[in-house]
Amino acid sequence: MQIREIIRVLENIAPPVYQENYDNSGLLTGNADWECTGVLCTLDTLEATVKEAKEKNCNLIVSHHPIIFSGIKKLNGKNYVERTVIDAIKNDIAIYAIHTNLDNVHLGVNKKIADKLGLINQQILSPKNNLLSKLITYVPSANAEAVRLSLFNAGAGHIGNYAECSFSSEGKGTFKPEENTNPFIGEQGKRAIVDEEKIEVIFPNYLQPVLVDALKKSHPYEEPAFDIISLNNVYENIGSGIIGELADEETEEDFLKKIKATFGTPSIRHTQLLNKKVKRVAVCGGAGSFLIKNAIGTKADFYITSDVKYHEFFDADNHLIIADIGHWESEQFTIELLFDILVAKFPTFAVLKSALCTNPVKYFS
Incomplete structure (x- = not known):
């Protein structure tokens, strides 16, 4: 299994677009095309974490906190951040951080x-608000359910704990195919009047390219008409x-x-x-x-x-x-959260929880 397959599962739960603008989540070292030998889940990535990953034959560390948070201008090993990154690179260990995007999702x-x-x-x-849009399209009535299902499968139609939410209304659509067209309905040079359904669905903004692609592949028309409207609605699942x-x-x-x-x-x-x-x-x-x-x-x-x-x-x-x-x-239970997410998807793969306590704060009593 490639590392990118594990990343895909994590990003389905916590899309990187939901990280705060100061954050640095994502693949920090390594290559997503590498074959994964095992995953080590941790809260922090330190030198000791890289050593633990190597000893347990895990070439992917999934960390909540990014070891590279602000810019690095040199890699001389003069501080723990540089030494950790150097060790990871030397040992071909990928580090993937999933930080404020995992904080901001309702299952995080x-x-x-x-x-x-x-x-x-x-x-x-x-x-948060300003994270949602509405897609509106017009489909021949006989094809409406197929298009609607395609949009749902692409991620549209989620409102709170409800899935496959949409609104449809019936109407008449008109169009006249011109030269160099191959119309699904109608003839070149003649205006067609078609019974159509207007379908409306809400979707997270980051899914727009996926949704438009799904619409075009499932819609019977050569050039489907659609509108995308930005919404100011509060997104109850993100924040x-x-x-x-x-x-x-x-x-x-x-x-x-x-x-x-x-x-x-x-x-x-x-x-x-x-x-x-x-x-x-x-x-x-x-x-x-x-x-x-x-x-x-x-x-x-x-x-x-x-x-x-x-x-x-x-x-x-x-x-x-x-x-x-x-x-x-x-945040200590984030290790358990990451472990549970990955084991649920890859029950027979080597997913491990770090045994290290990375807390830098000690208490004297």
Whole structure:
């Protein structure tokens, strides 16, 4: 199996187009055409990770955090980033990073955190907009279902948890085939009037080339008419963080104990307790202080994240409790997430979880 086949599965779950503009997800070293000997899933790629991959005969590392994040101007081995990249290249090990695009999809990092906490009724905390378009086309009634099915198979028609969503209306289409045409219906030089269906489907913007290709291949006309309209709708499946609910209310102290046990963190930095029951919980793996206002706006009782600065704790303002559990602690289950995605698709292939703890933060007690 080629490395590109594994990448294709990952990018079907978390398309690279959904990474933030500051990010550097994708294939960082190696070649997608290489035959894959095994996959090592990790949170961070370090020198020790490359050594582990080599020892376990894995020539592909799938990492959440990109080892190459900002620009590299030299490869002299003077820091851990350069040494890691050099080791990977020397040993023909490919590194693929799947970072904020995996954060931003509803089946990604934050859902894994929410699932670990047992949250129900999960929704994206801060969904993004301007990611959707609508395709409208006109098809002879007898061919409408075939075209509609082709568009669905190409990825159109998803709204929330519903698939194969479309709208159709009937009407009359007219056209006159001119010279050098081979019309499916009608004759050259004569205007045809045809019973047609107008089909409308919504799709993610990045799928436009795929959808247009599917339309042209399935449509009976030589030159099918279609419109593509950009939408400002919020895309509920793409965005930052997750908001959900506990099945049963808990005290603040009991919930803090649950967080501590679930994430194995030796300490939790948090704002003052409010002496209220905990029901609604927002989460964001990694540095999530930018979502504090969103968590407040959705009436969350708790917001679990990491890398919160001193002054940002004041933003809780007695509306909710902010719990900073540590960056590594919040995202550690991403390894399990990546493993589960790949094993589900390649059950007999060598997919392994890294045994290393890459957390650079230590606690003294």
